[in-house]
Amino acid sequence: MIRVASFVDLEEAERAGSMLMAHSITADLRGRLARGGPIDLLVDEQHENRALELLGLPEALPEVPRPFRPCPACGAGDPLWVGKWKAILLGGGLAVLITGAIFRWPAFGLATAIVFAAFGISLFVIPEFECRQCHRRWSRGPR
Numbered sequence: 001m002i003r004v005a006s007f008v009d010l011e012e013a014e015r016a017g018s019m020l021m022a023h024s025i026t027a028d029l030r031g032r033l034a035r036g037g038p039i040d041l042l043v044d045e046q047h048e049n050r051a052l053e054l055l056g057l058p059e060a061l062p063e064v065p066r067p068f069r070p071c072p073a074c075g076a077g078d079p080l081w082v083g084k085w086k087a088i089l090l091g092g093g094l095a096v097l098i099t100g101a102i103f104r105w106p107a108f109g110l111a112t113a114i115v116f117a118a119f120g121i122s123l124f125v126i127p128e129f130e131c132r133q134c135h136r137r138w139s140r141g142p143r
């Protein structure tokens with residue numbers, strides 16, 4: 001399908017869609033991934049020119065690229081990176097291991113096990129990204 005128009009107002013988008021339907025053009029609204037975001041009007045490739053003519057538009061809109069790391073809740077792209085604690089934990093863990101190796105701790109094996117367990121848990125538990133729009137936080141790891 002081809003994106004022929006984009007609307008901010010849902011009613012306006014629906015009106016345009018049903019107008020095309022009335023001319024037996026299959027139209028589809030794809031919409032609003034982000035709150036307040038645009039609603040796209042799509043038609044089949046074969047109906048592109050006729051649809052543009054009916055809508056009084058010069059040409060179809062360019063394809064929108066998929067947002068970078070879209071939010072799982074609202075689809076907004078480009079989230080904030082909040083993985084600072086994960087990085088600090090990783091750095092701290094490495095420091096513990098290096099210190100343990102240098103001073104030949106008797107419990108070095110145990111320390112290593114704890115550090116790796118903490119890495120494993122933090123990978124899933126500590127969120128890495130925060131949505132700029134709805135402030136949902138998520139981790140890159142499997143949910």
Ligand SMILES: [Zn+2]
Nearest residue numbers: 071074131134
């Ligand atoms: Zn969001």
